[in-house]
Amino acid sequence: MEQLPLHPAEETNQPLLLLTAPQLTSPVSTQSIMRDVLIALAPAFVASVVVFGWRAALVTVVSVASCVGFEWLWCRLRKTPNTCWDLSAAVTGMLLAFNVPSTLPLYMVVLGAFVAIVLTKELFGGIGCNFANPAIVGRIFLAVSFPAAMATFVAPGSVDLVSSATPLAPASGAHTYLELLLGLHGGVLGETSALAILIGFGYLLVRRVITWHVPVVYVGLVALLSLLVGRDPLAQVLSGGLLLGAVFMATDYTTTPATLRGKLVFAVGCALVTCLIRFYGNLNEGVAYSILFMNLFVPHIDAVTRNTPVGGERVRKGR
Amino acid sequence: MLRGVELRGVRIPHNKATAELATVRMPVPTQVIMPMNQHVGAPCEVQVKRRAHVDVGTLLGHTDARMSADIFSPVSGTVREIRSIHYSNGRSTQAVVIESDGEQTIDNNIAPPEVTDYASLVEAVRHSGIVGLGGAGFPTWLKMDSDLSTIDCWLVNGAECEPYLSSDYREMVEHPDTILHGIRTCLDFSGVPRARICIENNKPRAIELLREMSAGDDRIEVFELPARYPQGASRVILRNVTGRSVPRGGHLTDVGALLFNVTTMSEIGRFLQDGMPLVRRRITVMGDAIETPQNLEVCIGTPVKEILEFCGLKSQPRKVVIGGPMMGITQVEFDAPIVRANSGLLAFTNELVDRPQTTACIRCSACIDNCPMRLAPIDIQKAYMRRDVEKLDELMADLCVECGTCSYVCPAKQPLAQSTRFARAFLRAKQREAKGRR
Incomplete structure (x- = not known):
């Protein structure tokens, strides 16, 4: 091929690159998205350390380290490229830690991470292929396997292991709205401070990582249904795992529907199941189960909520 | 029924650095290469002989087929050769190569058309x-x-x-x-x-x-x-x-x-x-390899090489694109001519050269949310990988306008635009086949 006689010093024998359009790509990558999610989780992390002390930090570090470690080990054993740097395992680790009490024995945290990363994510094909949210499955596994340890909460501001009920337990009403908002009550790490979760939500919206639809519909519908059955809507919204679940887990890309319509169906389903469990079930908390339950319906929701392409309207009607 | 958000499109940095620069008229090139299919439809047949003299506006290519457009000489000079040239998409076409004499004498037949209805x-x-x-x-x-x-x-x-x-x-x-x-x-x-x-x-x-x-x-x-x-x-x-x-x-x-x-x-x-037919056009010349980015009025058929030399090169380009960065086509030869429908020429040494690595789809639905035609590029890609004609038909892959938005927004850098392009061609071929059998 002919070379341009313009810059003899820089002349090379490299052929011109032949690449298909578009030549431009956006700066957003899987890694940058996951980094944003980690940043959005930071306020809740800080809140948990303030409320529960250093053990909260320890649980989080162990959880993140074991999630990333399992992912690294999996890639190593399978001889596939190392995917730890996409940061998705770190996000799972953070979320798993936020779903357990600060008093949980560390070996249980590691077990939960194994279930989340290896059993839920990697065995189904790794990032993007899991049908259920890894952190939620990890939490449910721990709750079912170690019910006592998972329900032992430390009272805020003390280091004593006090088995105190979460605000959603029947003894509810013991906390003011302000205490609920700031998170000054017992519970799992990430479920306490509503304010910290909302700050993270705001960040995700600004960075366009998620849209407002799912969290707002989910939480709003739970509030509405609480009102209908005569419960305190604000207490229902501010306590338990609702905000954490609605903002960080019901918006997980992989395990929720693709289109906006599908996402709305998903959010409504989550709200209904949450309320059924909270109001009429044996469990105090229904968020994790409701999201897992709805995760299973995603392929079916996707199939019936596909967008109609522009220009495809008439054809579809004709059928 | 909720229809989701209406056609949104994406915000892509405009990067229109040449917008406020007045058009510069590039001097007549030493030679022009005039391909005979500078349009959608039937290619023209060459109307001039080798060594013939042509003027500005002389008819070079014509066909009686309806779906076509005549091709005229942008320079005065001599037809040096009539040869076949290759495009970077692998297709080839006849082209008239004209050595310009620099006189720019105008063809005698050029006169404003009489339009009455x-x-x-x-x-x-x-x-x-x-x-x-x-x-x-x-x-x-x-x-x-x-x-x-x-x-x-x-x-x-x-x-x-x-x-x-x-x-x-x-x-x-x-x-x-x-x-x-x-x-x-x-x-x-x-x-x-x-x-x-x-x-x-x-x-x-x-x-x-x-x-x-x-x-x-x-x-x-x-x-x-x-x-x-x-x-x-x-x-x-x-x-x-x-x-x-x-x-x-x-x-x-x-x-x-x-x-x-x-x-x-x-x-x-x-x-x-x-009454002068279309023989010149304006193109935007940009890219990090270009010394002086500008809007240039060039003779149609001017080889990329002459334009790059006129604008000056800061460094050896590794990627040359005719058109824009979203829909333009990369060139493999510096000899490629600018044709009628081209509106840009980009030359890159570092910028936009390296493609980020493709990673696994995380089902973020960015391609679905941003497709202006409301298609589902990732589903089309999966269906195409299986060569599933029925599914591609259901997904209406043929409606793709090849804008490249899906590839642009994909955080996993999946080649969605490319696979949709393949899927569209595949679906159309299969549909034609089915029609033929009936």
């Missing part, structure tokens, strides 16, 4: 070599020759949504008079009641200027559009301006609209005045 206007445009100059290259006369009884709006596309490019913008700022002359003449003879010039709101000067100059004419409206990619794609602009959508397998005329690029209208206006 719409039929004579269409006939005149037929012999002007004018094609869709926004990149499509569809023969303009053929579009004008459609059944006008249902057409209520003459749409003029001045969106220029491609990043980097500013050649349409320069046309609107430098020649608003010929644009309006072209539009008015078309409205006068066609009987179409109104025209809308659609411009993205990142070009306030063009909007203001055209509004000012069309103030006395109620038929012409300047329509402001949000600056989102791919606003200028014909089906997208139609939807956003008129609310209509073209049915699958149909054309814009099926829903009562005709759409022309703003530079195409300007060329019609100019041709009606001086």
Whole structure:
């Protein structure tokens, strides 16, 4: 091929690159998205350390380290490229830690991470292929396997292991709205401070990582249904795992529907199941189960909520 | 029923650094290469012999096929050879190579056309070599020759949504008079009641200027559009301006609209005045390898090499793109000529050269949310991998407009635009096959 006689010093024998359009790509990558999610989780992390002390930090570090470690080990054993740097395992680790009490024995945290990363994510094909949210499955596994340890909460501001009920337990009403908002009550790490979760939500919206639809519909519908059955809507919204679940887990890309319509169906389903469990079930908390339950319906929701392409309207009607 | 968010498009940095630079007229090149298929449709047959003398405006290529547009010489000089040239997409075509003598003597047959009614206007445009100059290259006369009884709006596309490019913008700022002359003449003879010039709101000067100059004419409206990619794609602009959508397998005329690029209208206006067929055009030359980025008026057929030499190179380009960074085509030879529908020439050494690594799809649905045609590119890719014709048909892969938005937004850097392009071709081939069997 002919070379341009313009810059003899820089002349090379490299052929011109032949690449298909578009030549431009956006700066957003899987890694940058996951980094944003980690940043959005930071306020809740800080809140948990303030409320529960250093053990909260320890649980989080162990959880993140074991999630990333399992992912690294999996890639190593399978001889596939190392995917730890996409940061998705770190996000799972953070979320798993936020779903357990600060008093949980560390070996249980590691077990939960194994279930989340290896059993839920990697065995189904790794990032993007899991049908259920890894952190939620990890939490449910721990709750079912170690019910006592998972329900032992430390009272805020003390280091004593006090088995105190979460605000959603029947003894509810013991906390003011302000205490609920700031998170000054017992519970799992990430479920306490509503304010910290909302700050993270705001960040995700600004960075366009998620849209407002799912969290707002989910939480709003739970509030509405609480009102209908005569419960305190604000207490229902501010306590338990609702905000954490609605903002960080019901918006997980992989395990929720693709289109906006599908996402709305998903959010409504989550709200209904949450309320059924909270109001009429044996469990105090229904968020994790409701999201897992709805995760299973995603392929079916996707199939019936596909967008109609522009220009495809008439054809579809004709059928 | 909830329909989701209407056509949104994406914000892509415009990078139109050359927008406020007045067009520079490039000197006549030493040679031009005139391929015979610079348009959608049947290629032209060569009308000149080797060693023949040609003038500016001499007919080089013509065919009796309807879907075609004549090709004229942009220089005066001698036909050096008639050879076949290869495009970087693997196709090849006949091309006339003309050595220019620098005299630029004008062909004796050039005279302003006599236009008395719409039929004579269409006939005149037929012999002007004018094609869709926004990149499509569809023969303009053929579009004008459609059944006008249902057409209520003459749409003029001045969106220029491609990043980097500013050649349409320069046309609107430098020649608003010929644009309006072209539009008015078309409205006068066609009987179409109104025209809308659609411009993205990142070009306030063009909007203001055209509004000012069309103030006395109620038929012409300047329509402001949000600056989102791919606003200028014909089906997208139609939807956003008129609310209509073209049915699958149909054309814009099926829903009562005709759409022309703003530079195409300007060329019609100019041709009606001086009778010179389309032999020159403006292109935006940019990229990090270019010493002096600028808007250049070049002879059609000028080889990329001569343009790069004229603008100066800072470094050896590793990637040369004809067109914009979203839809343009990479070139493998510096000899490739600029043809009628090209509006940009980009040369890169470092910028936009390395492709980020493709990683696993995380089902983020960015491609689905941002597709201007509301397709599901990732599902199309999966169906294409399985060669699942039925699924591709259900997903309507044939509606893709190849804007590249899906590939642009994908955080996993999946080649979605490419696979959708393959899927579309595959689906169309299979559909043709099925039709043939019936």
